[in-house]
Amino acid sequence: MNPTEANPELTPDRTVQRGARQEALIGLAFILPACIGFGLFYLYPAIRGLWISFTDWNMLSAPSFVGLQNYLQVFQDEKFWSALGITFKYVLLNIPIQTVLGILLAVAMDRVVKSTVIRGLMILPYLLSTVVSVSHGESSSA
Known part of the structure:
Protein backbone atom coordinates (compact mmCIF):
# COMPACT_ATOMS: atom_id res chain seq x y z
CA MET A 1 0.00 0.00 0.00
CA ASP A 77 13.00 82.14 6.36
CA GLU A 78 16.07 83.37 4.44
CA LYS A 79 18.44 81.46 6.74
CA PHE A 80 16.76 78.18 5.78
CA TRP A 81 17.25 78.80 2.06
CA SER A 82 20.84 79.90 2.65
CA ALA A 83 21.60 76.76 4.66
CA LEU A 84 19.91 74.59 2.02
CA GLY A 85 22.00 76.21 -0.71
CA ILE A 86 25.23 75.68 1.23
CA THR A 87 24.27 72.04 1.85
CA PHE A 88 23.61 71.42 -1.85
CA LYS A 89 26.93 73.03 -2.82
CA TYR A 90 28.75 70.94 -0.25
CA VAL A 91 27.15 67.72 -1.46
CA LEU A 92 27.64 68.50 -5.15
CA LEU A 93 31.31 69.38 -4.65
CA ASN A 94 32.45 67.20 -1.76
CA ILE A 95 30.96 63.82 -2.65
CA PRO A 96 32.31 63.60 -6.22
CA ILE A 97 35.75 64.86 -5.17
CA GLN A 98 35.99 62.38 -2.29
CA THR A 99 34.79 59.53 -4.48
CA VAL A 100 37.27 60.26 -7.28
CA LEU A 101 40.17 60.75 -4.85
CA GLY A 102 39.29 57.55 -2.99
CA ILE A 103 39.18 55.52 -6.20
CA LEU A 104 42.43 57.05 -7.43
CA LEU A 105 44.18 56.27 -4.14
CA ALA A 106 42.82 52.71 -4.13
CA VAL A 107 43.97 52.10 -7.71
CA ALA A 108 47.39 53.63 -7.00
CA MET A 109 47.77 51.56 -3.86
CA ASP A 110 46.79 48.40 -5.73
CA ARG A 111 49.28 49.04 -8.54
CA VAL A 112 52.20 50.18 -6.38
CA VAL A 113 51.95 47.96 -3.33
CA LYS A 114 51.09 44.27 -3.52
CA SER A 115 51.93 43.38 0.09
CA THR A 116 49.01 43.30 2.51
CA VAL A 117 51.34 44.22 5.37
CA ILE A 118 52.57 47.36 3.58
CA ARG A 119 48.99 48.32 2.70
CA GLY A 120 48.03 47.89 6.33
CA LEU A 121 50.94 50.06 7.45
CA MET A 122 49.95 52.74 4.93
CA ILE A 123 46.37 52.89 6.22
CA LEU A 124 47.37 52.57 9.88
CA PRO A 125 47.55 56.36 10.59
CA TYR A 126 43.95 56.76 9.42
CA LEU A 127 42.77 53.87 11.57
CA LEU A 128 44.78 54.94 14.63
CA SER A 129 43.49 58.51 14.58
CA THR A 130 39.92 57.21 14.74
CA VAL A 131 40.71 54.74 17.53
CA VAL A 132 42.62 57.35 19.55
CA SER A 133 39.88 59.97 19.22
CA VAL A 134 37.17 57.49 20.21
CA SER A 135 39.09 56.06 23.16
CA HIS A 136 40.13 59.55 24.28
CA GLY A 137 36.50 60.67 24.22
CA GLU A 138 35.45 57.68 26.34
CA SER A 139 38.17 58.15 28.95
CA SER A 140 37.60 61.90 29.35
CA SER A 141 33.85 61.49 29.85
CA ALA A 142 34.21 58.73 32.46
Missing part, protein backbone atom coordinates in the same frame (compact mmCIF):
# COMPACT_ATOMS: atom_id res chain seq x y z
CA ASN A 2 1.29 3.41 -0.97
CA PRO A 3 1.84 5.83 2.01
CA THR A 4 -0.17 8.56 0.29
CA GLU A 5 -3.14 6.23 -0.11
CA ALA A 6 -3.12 5.41 3.61
CA ASN A 7 -2.89 9.09 4.62
CA PRO A 8 -4.33 11.48 1.99
CA GLU A 9 -2.80 14.45 3.86
CA LEU A 10 0.70 13.30 2.81
CA THR A 11 0.24 13.90 -0.89
CA PRO A 12 3.28 15.45 -2.58
CA ASP A 13 1.44 18.76 -2.95
CA ARG A 14 0.58 18.86 0.77
CA THR A 15 4.15 17.96 1.73
CA VAL A 16 5.53 20.75 -0.47
CA GLN A 17 3.00 23.21 0.96
CA ARG A 18 3.86 22.23 4.53
CA GLY A 19 7.60 22.59 3.80
CA ALA A 20 7.08 25.96 2.15
CA ARG A 21 5.00 27.13 5.11
CA GLN A 22 7.68 26.02 7.58
CA GLU A 23 10.37 27.71 5.50
CA ALA A 24 8.35 30.93 5.44
CA LEU A 25 7.90 30.84 9.21
CA ILE A 26 11.62 30.29 9.73
CA GLY A 27 12.34 33.20 7.38
CA LEU A 28 9.95 35.42 9.30
CA ALA A 29 11.59 34.41 12.58
CA PHE A 30 14.96 35.50 11.19
CA ILE A 31 13.77 38.90 9.99
CA LEU A 32 11.54 39.62 13.00
CA PRO A 33 14.35 41.14 15.15
CA ALA A 34 15.35 43.44 12.28
CA CYS A 35 11.71 44.47 11.78
CA ILE A 36 11.30 45.20 15.49
CA GLY A 37 14.52 47.24 15.51
CA PHE A 38 13.42 49.13 12.40
CA GLY A 39 10.07 49.92 13.96
CA LEU A 40 11.47 50.97 17.33
CA PHE A 41 14.52 52.91 16.22
CA TYR A 42 13.49 54.32 12.84
CA LEU A 43 9.79 54.15 12.02
CA TYR A 44 8.37 55.25 15.40
CA PRO A 45 10.78 58.22 15.81
CA ALA A 46 10.18 59.29 12.20
CA ILE A 47 6.40 59.27 12.61
CA ARG A 48 6.65 61.00 15.99
CA GLY A 49 8.98 63.64 14.54
CA LEU A 50 6.57 64.24 11.69
CA TRP A 51 3.70 64.64 14.16
CA ILE A 52 5.73 67.03 16.33
CA SER A 53 6.52 69.14 13.25
CA PHE A 54 2.81 69.97 13.01
CA THR A 55 2.66 71.22 16.62
CA ASP A 56 3.84 74.16 18.67
CA TRP A 57 5.68 72.51 21.53
CA ASN A 58 8.38 73.79 23.86
CA MET A 59 8.67 70.47 25.76
CA LEU A 60 7.51 72.15 28.98
CA SER A 61 3.84 72.38 28.13
CA ALA A 62 1.43 70.24 26.17
CA PRO A 63 1.87 70.44 22.39
CA SER A 64 -0.77 72.33 20.44
CA PHE A 65 -1.56 71.47 16.83
CA VAL A 66 -0.71 74.29 14.41
CA GLY A 67 -0.95 72.45 11.09
CA LEU A 68 1.33 73.70 8.31
CA GLN A 69 2.24 76.94 10.12
CA ASN A 70 5.74 75.68 11.03
CA TYR A 71 6.44 74.72 7.41
CA LEU A 72 5.19 78.06 6.09
CA GLN A 73 7.45 79.80 8.59
CA VAL A 74 10.50 77.76 7.55
CA PHE A 75 9.93 78.29 3.82
CA GLN A 76 9.74 82.06 4.38
Whole structure:
Protein backbone atom coordinates (compact mmCIF):
# COMPACT_ATOMS: atom_id res chain seq x y z
CA MET A 1 0.00 0.00 0.00
CA ASN A 2 1.29 3.41 -0.97
CA PRO A 3 1.84 5.83 2.01
CA THR A 4 -0.17 8.56 0.29
CA GLU A 5 -3.14 6.23 -0.11
CA ALA A 6 -3.12 5.41 3.61
CA ASN A 7 -2.89 9.09 4.62
CA PRO A 8 -4.33 11.48 1.99
CA GLU A 9 -2.80 14.45 3.86
CA LEU A 10 0.70 13.30 2.81
CA THR A 11 0.24 13.90 -0.89
CA PRO A 12 3.28 15.45 -2.58
CA ASP A 13 1.44 18.76 -2.95
CA ARG A 14 0.58 18.86 0.77
CA THR A 15 4.15 17.96 1.73
CA VAL A 16 5.53 20.75 -0.47
CA GLN A 17 3.00 23.21 0.96
CA ARG A 18 3.86 22.23 4.53
CA GLY A 19 7.60 22.59 3.80
CA ALA A 20 7.08 25.96 2.15
CA ARG A 21 5.00 27.13 5.11
CA GLN A 22 7.68 26.02 7.58
CA GLU A 23 10.37 27.71 5.50
CA ALA A 24 8.35 30.93 5.44
CA LEU A 25 7.90 30.84 9.21
CA ILE A 26 11.62 30.29 9.73
CA GLY A 27 12.34 33.20 7.38
CA LEU A 28 9.95 35.42 9.30
CA ALA A 29 11.59 34.41 12.58
CA PHE A 30 14.96 35.50 11.19
CA ILE A 31 13.77 38.90 9.99
CA LEU A 32 11.54 39.62 13.00
CA PRO A 33 14.35 41.14 15.15
CA ALA A 34 15.35 43.44 12.28
CA CYS A 35 11.71 44.47 11.78
CA ILE A 36 11.30 45.20 15.49
CA GLY A 37 14.52 47.24 15.51
CA PHE A 38 13.42 49.13 12.40
CA GLY A 39 10.07 49.92 13.96
CA LEU A 40 11.47 50.97 17.33
CA PHE A 41 14.52 52.91 16.22
CA TYR A 42 13.49 54.32 12.84
CA LEU A 43 9.79 54.15 12.02
CA TYR A 44 8.37 55.25 15.40
CA PRO A 45 10.78 58.22 15.81
CA ALA A 46 10.18 59.29 12.20
CA ILE A 47 6.40 59.27 12.61
CA ARG A 48 6.65 61.00 15.99
CA GLY A 49 8.98 63.64 14.54
CA LEU A 50 6.57 64.24 11.69
CA TRP A 51 3.70 64.64 14.16
CA ILE A 52 5.73 67.03 16.33
CA SER A 53 6.52 69.14 13.25
CA PHE A 54 2.81 69.97 13.01
CA THR A 55 2.66 71.22 16.62
CA ASP A 56 3.84 74.16 18.67
CA TRP A 57 5.68 72.51 21.53
CA ASN A 58 8.38 73.79 23.86
CA MET A 59 8.67 70.47 25.76
CA LEU A 60 7.51 72.15 28.98
CA SER A 61 3.84 72.38 28.13
CA ALA A 62 1.43 70.24 26.17
CA PRO A 63 1.87 70.44 22.39
CA SER A 64 -0.77 72.33 20.44
CA PHE A 65 -1.56 71.47 16.83
CA VAL A 66 -0.71 74.29 14.41
CA GLY A 67 -0.95 72.45 11.09
CA LEU A 68 1.33 73.70 8.31
CA GLN A 69 2.24 76.94 10.12
CA ASN A 70 5.74 75.68 11.03
CA TYR A 71 6.44 74.72 7.41
CA LEU A 72 5.19 78.06 6.09
CA GLN A 73 7.45 79.80 8.59
CA VAL A 74 10.50 77.76 7.55
CA PHE A 75 9.93 78.29 3.82
CA GLN A 76 9.74 82.06 4.38
CA ASP A 77 13.00 82.14 6.36
CA GLU A 78 16.07 83.37 4.44
CA LYS A 79 18.44 81.46 6.74
CA PHE A 80 16.76 78.18 5.78
CA TRP A 81 17.25 78.80 2.06
CA SER A 82 20.84 79.90 2.65
CA ALA A 83 21.60 76.76 4.66
CA LEU A 84 19.91 74.59 2.02
CA GLY A 85 22.00 76.21 -0.71
CA ILE A 86 25.23 75.68 1.23
CA THR A 87 24.27 72.04 1.85
CA PHE A 88 23.61 71.42 -1.85
CA LYS A 89 26.93 73.03 -2.82
CA TYR A 90 28.75 70.94 -0.25
CA VAL A 91 27.15 67.72 -1.46
CA LEU A 92 27.64 68.50 -5.15
CA LEU A 93 31.31 69.38 -4.65
CA ASN A 94 32.45 67.20 -1.76
CA ILE A 95 30.96 63.82 -2.65
CA PRO A 96 32.31 63.60 -6.22
CA ILE A 97 35.75 64.86 -5.17
CA GLN A 98 35.99 62.38 -2.29
CA THR A 99 34.79 59.53 -4.48
CA VAL A 100 37.27 60.26 -7.28
CA LEU A 101 40.17 60.75 -4.85
CA GLY A 102 39.29 57.55 -2.99
CA ILE A 103 39.18 55.52 -6.20
CA LEU A 104 42.43 57.05 -7.43
CA LEU A 105 44.18 56.27 -4.14
CA ALA A 106 42.82 52.71 -4.13
CA VAL A 107 43.97 52.10 -7.71
CA ALA A 108 47.39 53.63 -7.00
CA MET A 109 47.77 51.56 -3.86
CA ASP A 110 46.79 48.40 -5.73
CA ARG A 111 49.28 49.04 -8.54
CA VAL A 112 52.20 50.18 -6.38
CA VAL A 113 51.95 47.96 -3.33
CA LYS A 114 51.09 44.27 -3.52
CA SER A 115 51.93 43.38 0.09
CA THR A 116 49.01 43.30 2.51
CA VAL A 117 51.34 44.22 5.37
CA ILE A 118 52.57 47.36 3.58
CA ARG A 119 48.99 48.32 2.70
CA GLY A 120 48.03 47.89 6.33
CA LEU A 121 50.94 50.06 7.45
CA MET A 122 49.95 52.74 4.93
CA ILE A 123 46.37 52.89 6.22
CA LEU A 124 47.37 52.57 9.88
CA PRO A 125 47.55 56.36 10.59
CA TYR A 126 43.95 56.76 9.42
CA LEU A 127 42.77 53.87 11.57
CA LEU A 128 44.78 54.94 14.63
CA SER A 129 43.49 58.51 14.58
CA THR A 130 39.92 57.21 14.74
CA VAL A 131 40.71 54.74 17.53
CA VAL A 132 42.62 57.35 19.55
CA SER A 133 39.88 59.97 19.22
CA VAL A 134 37.17 57.49 20.21
CA SER A 135 39.09 56.06 23.16
CA HIS A 136 40.13 59.55 24.28
CA GLY A 137 36.50 60.67 24.22
CA GLU A 138 35.45 57.68 26.34
CA SER A 139 38.17 58.15 28.95
CA SER A 140 37.60 61.90 29.35
CA SER A 141 33.85 61.49 29.85
CA ALA A 142 34.21 58.73 32.46
